[in-house]
Amino acid sequence: MAGMGGGDQRVLGGRPEGVTSLHVDDELDTRSRIVVVGNGMAGARFVEEVLDRGGDEQFCLTVFGDEPHGNYNRIMLSPVLAGESDEDEIVLNSHDWYADNGVILRAGVRVERIDTAAKQVHADDGSVTPYDHLVLATGSYSWVPPMAGVRRDDGSLLPGVHGFRTIDETRAMLEATGRCRRAVVMGGGLLGLEAARALQGHGLQVELVHAMPWLMNAQLSREAGAILEKSVEQLGITVHLDVLATEVLGDEHVEGVVLKDGRRLDCDLLVVAAGVRPHTDVAVRSGLEVERAIVVDDQLRTDDPDVYAIGECAQHRGSVYGLVAPAWEHAKVLADVLTGTDPDAEYHGSRTATKLKVAGVDVAVMGVSTPERDDDEFLVISEPKRGVHLSVVIRDDKLVGATLLGDTRKVAFLTQAFDRGAPLPEERIRLLVDLSDGAEEVGVAEMPAGSQVCNCNGVSKGDICGAVADGCGSVGAVMDRTRAGKGCGSCKSLVKQIVEWAADGDVAEDPAASWYVPGIPLAKPALMAAIREQDLRSVSAVFAALAPGGTEDARSKMGLTSLLKLIWGADFVPQKDGEFINDRVHANIQRDGTFSVVPQMKGGVTTPAQLRRIADVAEKYEVPMVKVTGGQRIDLLGVRKEDLPAMWSDLGMPSGYAYGKSMRTVKTCVGSDFCRFGLDDSTQLGIDLETRFQGIESPAKIKMAVVGCPRNCAEAYVKDVGVVAVGAGRWEIYVGGAAGATVRKGDLLATVSSGQEVMTLTGRFLQYYRENANWLERTYDFVPRVGLEAIREVLDDEAACAELDAGIQRSIDAYTDPWGQDAAEPATPGQFRPALPLVALPQVPVR
Amino acid sequence: MGEGRAFVVAGVQVAVFRLRDGSLHATQAACPHAGGPLADGQTDVDVLVCPLHLYAYRWSDGGSSGPAGPLRLYPVRAVDGDLLVTA
Structure with missing residues (x-):
């Protein structure tokens, strides 16, 4: 068997070394032989469909794939390139799966030609494989436009030039992101945009060159x-339209491209995503009829009666499809025909509707994008400022096309109207806009059972409801059962809505879900407005005025205390019973009822004198454990409540707020003072940030970091607010990152030119988050929920910024060090009394 | 008001609470779930919430909505400025 590809590269969905499968001698096998050429989305799905119809009794299946890997989800290469998905997550069928199902996988073997007379497949390893039925599913390849210098003499691409079609190409690009700084992406279609966005997310400066006058022109x-x-430019990607690249520069490695108008774009990475072409060379060499692709009839048969073609390499009634849904429809029809499940099954073409996220923007398109006849109705809603463009084309009272950009809430209804010709509302605007409130629930309820939810896997609302009725109790279980949401994943939220709707009793509608705290039936904006209007300054006043029957609720108190501090600053009227124990005693309660004490250590910088004092205090109070925290501070664990005030006095350091739903800490690296790679003084900026925002209460904790270069030693990319020096006095500000139970790289909010701007913008973002996030909603949920664009818009609005600045300043002005205050005099007489007087604390011995 | 305090009564530790409606309640001091200090918990007129894992116990019968409990309740009343807890 031929080599398994690129030597040191790991085989995706591979088997452990030494595992082999035995096959019965071909001579003894009486089954007919199906050979599939191509192990991509179409070929592998065809094999699955045959097996689903019990085809393994009738057929011996052999699959050739010229990649060494198992079958993987090509649609998901963009998230892999962006670092959002792990490559193992995109495996659809591993080598083991083929072995377990008795399918012979010839991975890493390329088929060279077919002898249709002798019914044999000739491969590049010299093997000859006989067949009874042959299925061509060879897919497409990245088309490289003619450019001087793009190839070397041996025909291979110049190093640094990559297509974007396979996992190996994706790996090569991922590996290059570590070394490269500037990328040019050729092609402004879906793949090009996704590649550009992903590379930019890795910190590369990205320019996109598109030969057509506008993006995604198809x-x-x-x-x-x-x-x-505009949305793409706002991400920081430069777009060059309506221009061809004529030359690729560089001898050993790409150095740039020259455009037709003479401009030169420097780059050390060039991604070619200028379209795909069907892989037809095998068919051509074998004498099959090929036009734009391999010509097939309604049963996917080529002009040879035992050779079929499916997926992107097939041309049916003049159409060649580049989407997965038609490929999977081909696979079903052909499996029906060959297994005899439905010998008369026919494929009549696909109406392609697609919904995707491109460069962070939601896009859904179906049918035509502009009117074609005089009496076509055409409705457009365009909001360039919001990045929203919605349009529909209606012909003879039927929807024949729709485009949704930036807002795809109406996609479910439109898809159904497009697919089934469902009647349209008289007021056409209702196709694009919900004129009544809260119509989203209704939308799901009103969808007919037959309407398709998952386009990739052809799953209808009825299928999902059926799975729920059969006892699937979770969204995940329904997805596993029906495969809904398992293709590109873009329908997941709709699937979730339908499951919730179908499971009615079990996942009963909870009106309290929108309330800020469980005890007050108001969402955050209404609650804040009522507190302001009625001048409610204490937790008990809020309950008296706004709770049903004026009844207080223990679980609501902590959230209300936080909200009141946010609204009133120094004018808040504190009540100890409104606070969680941590906030009452300014320390974090531990499992045995002791507390932890974390002094403030701004930016993670301390001094010998400070360390000496901490050491003395730890010994004096017999602290069981002294631990360096993940937030670059020192934690004294196992402290008795009654010892807290005296310890604070002895420490003489302010609280580090390691216990609150508040700004916790700002981690820093050693920056330009010491690090030979440091581009700027990250340490001082971190200290300044912590000084300004210390102790600011918020809906959930806030962790920050500042790093002096993109090596990210203090992990700024995964903080609620992370600041990264990029040289020449410039700083990138990332928001919404996380590295806890959820791991998420922050989104680049802005790049600014001074530390002062970092301080200002951070304050505005924090205040916007404080005012708009749900209780206990971390920024990593908040930012994606609200959308980076929405946040940027607020930060572009001068009036809004002035209010945010005033709001955060009110809280900054209200800051007092709680340790300094309560160590001198307890807030209440019992503040530091033991709560378990007969239990000897701490229960953990001194380490 | 609304907070708890722990005392030792006849060799037993007891958590006593005066709620915002003026009522007095006394319970065992350690949470039946994992020994959490209930006097450090938060209250309303219906329940007491333990600070460690947020189990809530009803004042009416000591029961909780979760698997933990029930909580031992003690009768308590104010007599001439003292609190009188009876077993």
Whole structure:
């Protein structure tokens, strides 16, 4: 068997070394032989469909794949490139799966030609494989436009030039992101945009070159393309439209490209995503009829009666599809025909509707994008400022096309109207806009059972409801059962809505879900407005005025205390019973009822004198454990409540707020003072940030970091607010990162040119988060929920910024060090009394 | 008001609470779930919430909505400025 590809590269979905499968001698096998050429989305799905119909009794299946890997989800390469998915997550069928199902996988073997007369497949390893039925599923390849210098003499691409079609190409690009700084992406279609966005997320400076006058010209109208362009530019990606690249520069490695108008773009990475072409060379060499792709009839048969073609390499009634849904429909029809499940099954073409997220923007397109006849109705809603462009084309009272850019809430209804020709509302605007409130629930309820929810896997609302009725109790279980949401994943939220709707009793609608705290039936904006209007300054006043029957609720008190501090600053009227124990005693309660004490250590910087004092205090109070925290501070664990005030006095250091739903700490690296790679003084900026925002209460804790270069030693990319020096006095500000139970890289909010701007922008973001996040909602949930664009818009609005500045300043002005205050005099007489007087604390011995 | 305090009564540790409606309640001091200090918990007129894992116990019968409990309740009343807890 031929080599398994690139030597040191790991085989995706591979088997452990030494595992082999035995096959019965071909001579003894009486089954007919199906050979599939191509192990991509179409070929592998065809094999699954045959097995689903019990085809393994009738057929011996052999699959050739010229990649060494198992079958993987090509649609998900973009998230892999972006670092959002792990490559193991995109494996659909591993080598083991083929072995377990008795399918012979010839991975890493390329088929060279077919002898249709002798019914044999000739491969590049010299093997000859006989077949009874042959299925071509060879897919497409990245088309490289003619450019001087793009290839070396041996025909291979110049190093640094990559297509974006396979996992190996994706790996090569991922590996290059570590070394490269500037990328040019050729092609402004879906793949090019996703590649650009992913590379930019890795910190590369990205320029995108598109030969057509607007982005995604195959799917979008010019107007919609222009709006998408603006959204892409706002991400920091430079777009060059309507221009070809004529030359690739560099001898040993790519150094740049020259455009037709003479401009030169420097780069050390060039991604070619200028379209795909069907892989037809095998068919051509074998004498099959090929036009744009391999010509097939309604049963996917080529002009040879025993050779079929499916997926992107097939041309059916003049159409060649580049989407997965038609490929999977081909696979079903052909499996029906060959297994005899339905010998008369026919494929009549696909109406392609697709919903995707491109460069962070939601896009859904179906049918035509612009009117084509005089009496076509055309409705457009364009909001360039919001990055939203919605349009529909209606012909003879039927929807024949729709484009949704930046807002795809209406996609479910439109898809159904497009697919089934469902009647349209008289007021056409209702196709694009919900004129009544809260219509989202209704939308799911009103969808007919037959309407398709998951386009990739052809799963209808009825299928999902059926799975729920059969006892699938969770969204995950329904997805596993029906495969809904298992293709590109873009329908997941709709699947979730339908499951919730179908499971009615079990996942009963909870009106309290929108309330800020469980005891007050108001969402956050209404609650804040009522508190302001009625001048409610204490927790008990809020309950008296706003709770049903004026009844207080223990679980609501902590959230209300936090909210009141946010609204009133120094004018808040504190009540000890409104606070969680941590906030009452300014320390974090431990499992045995002792507390932990973390002094403030701004930016993680301490001094010998401070360390000496901490050491003395730890010994004096017999602290069981002294531990360096993940937030670059020192934690004294196992402290008795009654010892807290005296310890604080002895420490003489302010509280580090390691216990609150508040700004916790700002981690830093050693920056330009010491580090030979440091680009700026991250340490001082971290100290300044911590000084300004110390102790600010918020809906959930806030962790920050500042690093002096993109090596990210203090992990700024995964903080609620992370600041990264990029040289020349410039700083990138990332928000919404996390490295806890959820791991998420922050989104680049802005790049600014001074530390002062970092301080200002951080304050505005924090205040916007404080005012708009749900109770206990961390920024890593808040930022994606609200959307980076929405946040940027607020930060572009001068009036809004002035209010945010005033709001955060009110809280900054209200800051007092709680240790300094309560160590001198307890807030209440019992503040530091033991709560378990007969239990000897701490229960953990001194380490 | 609304807070708890722990005392030792006849060799037993007891958590006593005066709620915002003026009522007095006394319970065992350690949470039946994992020994958490109930006097450090938060209250309303219906329940007491332990600070460690947020189990809530009803004042009415000591029961909780979760698997933990029930909580031992003690009768308590104020007599001439003292609190009188009876077993």
